[in-house]
Each structure stands twice: as structure tokens, then as C-alpha cells.
Amino acid sequence: MRPLSYARPHDAATAVAMVQRNPDAAFLAGGTTEVDLLRIGVHRHDLLVDINELPYREVEELPGGGLRLGALSRMSDVARDPRVMARFPAVSQALLLGASEQLRNMASIGGNLCQRVRCGYFRDGISPCNKRDPGAGCAAVDGLNRGHAVLGTSPQCIATHPSDLAVALVAFDAVVHVIGPGGSRAIAVDDFYLLPGDAPQREHPLGRGELIVAVDLPGEVIAARSTYVKVRDRQSYEFALVSVAAALTVSGGVVQDVRLALGGVGTKPWRARIAEAELVGAPATRESYERAAVAEMSGAEVREHNAFKVPLAQRTIARVLAAAA
Incomplete structure (x- = not known):
């Protein structure tokens, strides 16, 4: 031992x-x-x-209707906080869909953001894996890769980021606060996750000893109309094949504003900026949503077993946008 x-x-x-x-x-x-x-x-x-024992368990008000989630607050508590449910329903839904009840009662917000990938080759301890043993290779590239990423991949790693919560946070420009030997700093959540590139073992920009203490959700009216949908192999606790966090503002039949992020398809929680750019100013129609979804997934790099994720993501994006509108 x-x-x-x-x-x-x-x-x-x-x-x-x-x-x-x-x-x-x-x-x-x-x-x-x-x-x-x-x-x-x-x-x-x-x-x-x-x-x-540290004092980071509370959900606190921020100016402008935002909320600060203490890094040690439990997933269940945050998911059922009335303020989160009303102002950021996609965050509440992502938390509830992200784990079993037993895990949600223990798992912290900060820990959820830092969870490691669920790639079987990473977790088996013996297969070549650049995250676990830099330079060893990536067994998933030519292996069983049905659950692996199609966006943001590299020859060094195609593991999918597992967090549901992070997808919703990326959609609404959350900010991660950390403290460390050099003091405190704030990191935009989209920058908190690093693409694998040539160094997949480095997943976050945290230095040695840096600790997450809070996550800020900026107050935005659009977030109150948000939703989170998770497509998975089974209805019980399971990781996403594709997930979508979305919110739309429509006026006069035209999309005025949109927030869109994807899970289950990227090596990091994936802000769908291409689709967002396609949608702003476009008619709020199913055809517009489908075009935006195709544009977002046009850069996908598929492997032997995960090509199905591209059409699945496109259909899910269009369906969720239509429902959000």
C-alpha cells in the first residue's frame, strides 16, 4: 500500500x-x-x-443580479438554490444532470471544474496516455473512441471533458477566482480550460498551490431563459454524448442575442462562437438554427467510432435552440 x-x-x-x-x-x-x-x-x-474547513461554501449576491458560488458549496445545494434556479436555470439543470444524488451531495463546485477526463485509457493505468504519462502516446486515437471528442482535439489527446456544469458556466461567461502563493487572480472560465495541443497533461492554467475559492456568474437577463439538454446512452447517471447549454433573445422574429455551449464533443467545454455569430441578426427559424449548427460542427475531426457525434450534435443544437426560442 x-x-x-x-x-x-x-x-x-x-x-x-x-x-x-x-x-x-x-x-x-x-x-x-x-x-x-x-x-x-x-x-x-x-x-x-x-x-x-475553509469558508467557501456560500452562494452570495453580486451587483447586477449575479451570483458568487463558493468553491466548496455542494452541487446539490447550488442546483436547488432558488436564485440559481430562477436566474441561471441551465446551471441548475446541468448540476442535476451531472451526477447521481449521492455524488451531488458530496461533490463541490470547485472540484467539479477540476475533474479529470473519463477516458478509459487514462483511467486503466497501463494503456499509452499522454495525460497520465506525457510522451507515451494516445491509445484512444486508434482505439475504442466512441465517447471521445471531435472538436479541439490533437494527435496527442482526444479525451472529452466530462463536466456538465462547466458547459453551462462557459455559456454565460463565468469567472473563476483562485488564490495562491502569488496572491489572488480571476480567470475567465473559457480560459480556465486548455486545449490539449502538444501538452495534454496540462489541463488548467493553475500554478502549484493555487486554489479555486469561488465562481462568479455575471447577472444577465438572457441567462434567466436558459436551458441545458444532455443526450446520453441511458437516462440514469451517465456522461454526455452531446450536451447543449443555450439561451436566446428574439425580437420581431430576429435573433438579437444568443449564448450557446456544447459538452460531450470537445476536449474542453465548447463555447459555440461560430454558431453564435451565425445566429445574431438571423431569422429565428429552424432553418437558421440548423445552418448555425452545421457551421459550428464543420471543424469536427472524427475517428472510427465517434463520427455519429457530428449529426447528433447538429440535431441537438437545432432542437435546443428552437425550444429556447
């Missing part, structure tokens, strides 16, 4: 310092991902720094 130490500091500065000075240390919140990866030997930390 691999030796493992555990600490439970009572202030953020101590927690940050403990992880910063030990390259084999990691923060522990709900543990729903971290404990799994330790158990199967994918993560090999020798120190877990439990941050559950």
Missing part, C-alpha cells in the same frame, strides 16, 4: 502553503474524483490537504 498523509488546515494560507511546497500534494474537497483516482493508481499523491 502506498503511504498517504492527510492534513486539515483551518485557513487558506496554510492550505496553499502546504500544497505549494510539496509537488506530490493535492487539495481534497468532496473527494468524489480524487479518491477514485488515488484508489486506481492514476493519481499518486502522498499528501491530501483537506480544505473543507
Whole structure:
């Protein structure tokens, strides 16, 4: 058995310092991902720094109708917060669809954003995987890749990002707040996720010892009319084949504003900016939604088993936009 130490500091500065000075240390919140990866030997930390005593559990008001989600607030609590349900329904829906009830009661908002990919080759501990062992290769490229990404891929990695919550946050320009040895900083959520490129092992721009403390949702009227739809192999707890977070503002039969993000198809939560640009000023019709969906998916790079995701994504985008309108 691999030796493992555990600490439970009572202030953020101590927690940050403990992880910063030990390259084999990691923060522990709900543990729903971290404990799994330790158990199967994918993560090999020798120190877990439990941050559950830190004061980051609340959902707080921001000026202009926005909300600040504490990084240690639990998925279930945030999903059922009346303010989240009313102002950001897509966020509430994404949280409820993102895990089983038992996991939602434990998993934290910050931990959800940092969860690792669900690629079987990453998690089996023995297959070539550039995320787990940089330079080893990517077994998924020519392997069983039905669930893998078609957007934002590279020859080094085609793993799909698993978070439902992150898709909704990307759609509404959320901001991630972190603290670390160098102080505090804010990161736009779309920049918080890195494309694999030639360094798929680096998934976030976080430095050693940096800790997520909150996520800000800016107050926008359009978000109150948002929705999140998840297409999956089974209705019970399962990861997305395709998911869509969407909101539309229509006036006089014309799209005035739109927010659109995709899950299940990208190596990061995918803001559908091509489709958004196609839609603004276009007629609010099924034909417009279908054209925008085709344009967004035109850059897809498919593999042997996941080509079906392109037409599935196109149909789902058009269906969700029509419903949102």
C-alpha cells in the first residue's frame, strides 16, 4: 500500500502553503474524483490537504443580479438554490444532470471544474496516455473512441471533458477566482480550460498551490431563459454524448442575442462562437438554427467510432435552440 498523509488546515494560507511546497500534494474537497483516482493508481499523491474547513461554501449576491458560488458549496445545494434556479436555470439543470444524488451531495463546485477526463485509457493505468504519462502516446486515437471528442482535439489527446456544469458556466461567461502563493487572480472560465495541443497533461492554467475559492456568474437577463439538454446512452447517471447549454433573445422574429455551449464533443467545454455569430441578426427559424449548427460542427475531426457525434450534435443544437426560442 502506498503511504498517504492527510492534513486539515483551518485557513487558506496554510492550505496553499502546504500544497505549494510539496509537488506530490493535492487539495481534497468532496473527494468524489480524487479518491477514485488515488484508489486506481492514476493519481499518486502522498499528501491530501483537506480544505473543507475553509469558508467557501456560500452562494452570495453580486451587483447586477449575479451570483458568487463558493468553491466548496455542494452541487446539490447550488442546483436547488432558488436564485440559481430562477436566474441561471441551465446551471441548475446541468448540476442535476451531472451526477447521481449521492455524488451531488458530496461533490463541490470547485472540484467539479477540476475533474479529470473519463477516458478509459487514462483511467486503466497501463494503456499509452499522454495525460497520465506525457510522451507515451494516445491509445484512444486508434482505439475504442466512441465517447471521445471531435472538436479541439490533437494527435496527442482526444479525451472529452466530462463536466456538465462547466458547459453551462462557459455559456454565460463565468469567472473563476483562485488564490495562491502569488496572491489572488480571476480567470475567465473559457480560459480556465486548455486545449490539449502538444501538452495534454496540462489541463488548467493553475500554478502549484493555487486554489479555486469561488465562481462568479455575471447577472444577465438572457441567462434567466436558459436551458441545458444532455443526450446520453441511458437516462440514469451517465456522461454526455452531446450536451447543449443555450439561451436566446428574439425580437420581431430576429435573433438579437444568443449564448450557446456544447459538452460531450470537445476536449474542453465548447463555447459555440461560430454558431453564435451565425445566429445574431438571423431569422429565428429552424432553418437558421440548423445552418448555425452545421457551421459550428464543420471543424469536427472524427475517428472510427465517434463520427455519429457530428449529426447528433447538429440535431441537438437545432432542437435546443428552437425550444429556447
